[in-house]
Amino acid sequence: MKLFADLLDRLVLTSSRNAKLKLLADYFASVPDPDRGLALAAITGDLDIPSFKPAMLRALVMERMDPVLFAYSYDYVGDLAETVSLVWPAREGRVLHNADPSLSEAVAALIEAGRANGPSVFAALLDRLDAPSRFALIKLVTGGLRIGVSARRAKQALADFGQIEVAEIEELWHGIAPPYEALFAWLEKRGEKPVPQAQALFRPVMLSNPVQDGDLEKLDPADYRAEWKWDGIRVQATSEGGVHRLYSRTGDDISGAFPDLLEAMDFSGAIDGELLVGVAGQHTGTFSDLQQRLNRKAVSAKMREKFPVFVRCYDLLQDGHDDLRPLPFLERRSRLEAFVARLPAVRFDLSPFVDFSGWEELDDRRRRPPHPVIEGVMLKRRDSAYVPGRPKGPWFKWKRDPHTVDAVLMYAQRGHGKRSSFYSDYTFGVWTGPEEKPELVPVGKAYFGFTDEELRQIDKFVRDNTVERFGPVRSVRAERGHGLVLEVAFEGLNRSTRHKSGVAMRFPRISRLRWDKPAAEADRLETLQALLDG
C-alpha cells in the first residue's frame, strides 16, 4: 500500500506531464501483479470497491479520540479524509514493513467484509497502515482520488512502459478488466496481446496535423478532398450485437450522457463523427449549447428536448463484419454514404465535402465559412487508410484564424515546475461600464504563447507593478493610464454564468505583448459579446 500511497502523493504535487508519466511507468515497472493493475484501475476510475460515507469515517474516528481534539484537527486541516488519516491513533513507526497490507489485500478484505462488517474491517486495515497509506485507502473508499491524472494519461504511461503506441491500449481498454494481468504480461513481452472480451469496443482515432507554412506547396490539391471542420466534440458511435457505445476521441465511454442518441444507434458498425447540438440536416447549435450536455451524469427530458444531439458523420470504420480501416478514404466514404442513408435522419447526417480546385480557392472558403459552427477545413488524402494516432501527411486541419482581443493584465500567479520562480499564469480583463469611468472585468487566463524572453519581461513587469499579494497570486497595476496590454488569441467564446464577464474563452493564449498600446485603448466587453451573438 505504501508504494501506491507514495505514487498518489507524488502525482498530486507534480505538474509536469512527463514527470507524471515517468512516475506512473516506474510504478508499473516496480510493483507486482495484481497491485499495479488495481492501482491503474483506481486511477482510471475502473476500480470496484465498496464505498463508505464520510459520516461512517467520522464515527470510526470518534470512537478512538476526543471529539474536541478532533474538531481542532479537522478545523486546521480542512479535509476530512486527510484529517482522519493523520489523527488515526496508530503510532508511526509501529507499522512494520512486512505488515503493510498490499493494495490487493486491502481491496479483497473490504469486498469480502460486506456491508455489516465493512467498518470494522476498514478500521483494522487503517490500524496497519502509515499515514499516507491511510489517506490513500480512505480516498479510495470515499471516492474521489483527484490526483490530476486522466485515464488518457494513465494509458499513455502504460504505453510508455510497454514501449507501444497508446492507440493499442485504447483499442483494448474497454474489453479488459482489472487487475489487467494479461495486459501487463503482454507489455512486459511475457505474453500474447490480450483478446478483448466485450462488444462495441473503441477503435483508436485518427487525428490530423495543422497546416503549417510551406506544407501545402508540396502537395497536389488533386490528391485531397476537403470537408468542413465542425466545432463540436469528436466522437465514435459504435454498435455491435445490440451493444451501443458512444466514445470520446480519447476512448472514454460517454454513453451515459446521451441516451437520446444511443436509442437511435440501431446499426452494426462504428462511425467516426462530430457530436453537435441541434437536428441533423436542419439546425446546428453552437459549442456553448453543446456544453449544456457535456459532463453530466443524468440528463433531464427537458434538457434532451432543448438541446438534442446528433452526429455529423466523417468516416466509417466498421460496417457489419467488415473492418473498413485499411480501405482508401474515398472507398470508406462511399460506404459511409450508403450507411448513413439508412439511419434516422434527425440523429445522423453526412459531413459535406467542400469542392475546390486549388489551395487559394480553399483558403478563401476557409476564411468565409458558410456556418458559424465551422472552425476550418479538413484535408484528407483520397487514398488514406484509417490509422490511429497523428500520422504526418494523410490528414490536415486548416483552421480559421483565431480571434484576438487586446486585454489588460490584472493578476499574475506563480507557475509550476520549471516556471515556479516566475509569474507565468496571467488573468486579463477588458473594459466595461461607462466610457468615462470604465472598469476592468476579467475575461480569461493564459499561461502560454509567449517566449522565454517575453516571460522574463512580463515577470519583471509583475514584480515592479505589484499592488497586492494573496499567496502565490499578485494583483498588478491595471489602470487606464498604466497597465500592460496583452493581445490574446482564442478559438471561440462560450457563454458563462460562472464568470462575472458572462463569457469564457476557449484555448486563450498570449499572442503578442503590446507594450506600445496604452491600457485605455484595450478592447471593451461589448466586442466579445458581439462575437458571442454572431
Place this chain on the structure above:
Amino acid sequence: MRPSDLLQPRPQGLYCPPGDFFIDPVKPVGRALITHGHADHARAGHGTVMATRETLEIMAIRYGEGFAGSRQEARLGERVAVNGVEVSFHPAGHVLGSAQIRVAQGGRCIVASGDYKRRRDPTCLGFEPIACDVFITEATFGLPVFRHPDDAGEIARLLASLGQFPERTHLVGAYSLGKAQRVIRLLRDAGYAETIYIHGALEKLCAYYESQGIALGPLAPATIDNGGKAAFAGKIVVGPPSAFADRWARRFSDPVSAFASGWMRIRQRAKQRGVELPLILSDHSDWDELVATIADTGASEVWVTHGREEALVRWCEINGIAARPLHLVGYEDEGD
C-alpha cells in the same frame, strides 16, 4: 511562593522577578538567558546573555561579535546562581547548542524547554527530560495531526526521486540553522557521498557545524560560476526556503522543489508553496513527543507557549494535569 512568582509572561518575554532576568526575550533587556540560536529566540542588543557556548558562538556568527554587552557561558547540567535563583541548562535536542533552562528557588522548580524534539539528531545532543513542578512546553506542532514519520524514510524518498529524475536539480528548502545541516548529515548517513551545493546563506553555519565535529561531507557553493545550469542537473542543492520563490532558483534546470519541514505533513501546505517533494523533517516535537514529554517530566502543571496551545491544554485537561496557555508573542518558529 507560587510558580508565577518565579517566572511570568511579560511583553518582552518570560521574566523571573527574583532573578531579574528574561528567557528568550523578544526585545532588548538587561539580562537574557537564551535557549538556542534561532532568530525568534536569540535577538541582538541585550546587556548580558547567558547561553551555551554553541548558542553564543552562533549568535556571534549571525549578529557579529558585539551582539550583547557581555556573555556568560552556561555549561550543561551546571547549577549557577543568578541573583539568588538557581539556574541550569540541559540539552533540548532542537539544534546545535539548544538547551532547556531549569529555574529553581525555595523548593520550586520550573523548566522552560524552548524548542525541543525527542528523536535522535546526528547534529546535536539529545533531549534529557528534567523532573520539575512546572514544565513550559512549546506547541509548534501541538495538534494530533502532526506526527512526523521516520527521518530515514524521508531521506530515502529524496534519494529515490534523485534516482528517478537524474536530469533534474533537487532543490531542498531547509532553514539555515539546524535543519540544513541535519538534512545534509542525514543524506551522508544514508550513503550519499556526492558534493552537495549550498546557498550562500548557509555557508557560515555549515562551516561552524563542521568546526564542532559534525562532518557534512563535500559541500560547494551553488553559484553559476560553478559550471552553469547543466552542472546542477541531478544534484542536490540546499538553500533557505525564502530563496526558492525568488530569482536565485532560476539558475537550476527543471528543478524538483523539495522542502524539509514539519509543515509538509499537511498536503495543502505543500500545494500552496508549490512544493513537489515534501520532506516531513522537523526540529520540533510532534504531537506524540509533546504529550510523552509532559508525562516524562512528571510536572503537575504545564504552561504552553508559541504554537497551537489550545489542543495541548485540552490534552492536559483530559489527563488531569493543570495547564494554561502563556500567550507569549513574537515567536515565529524560524526553525521549522
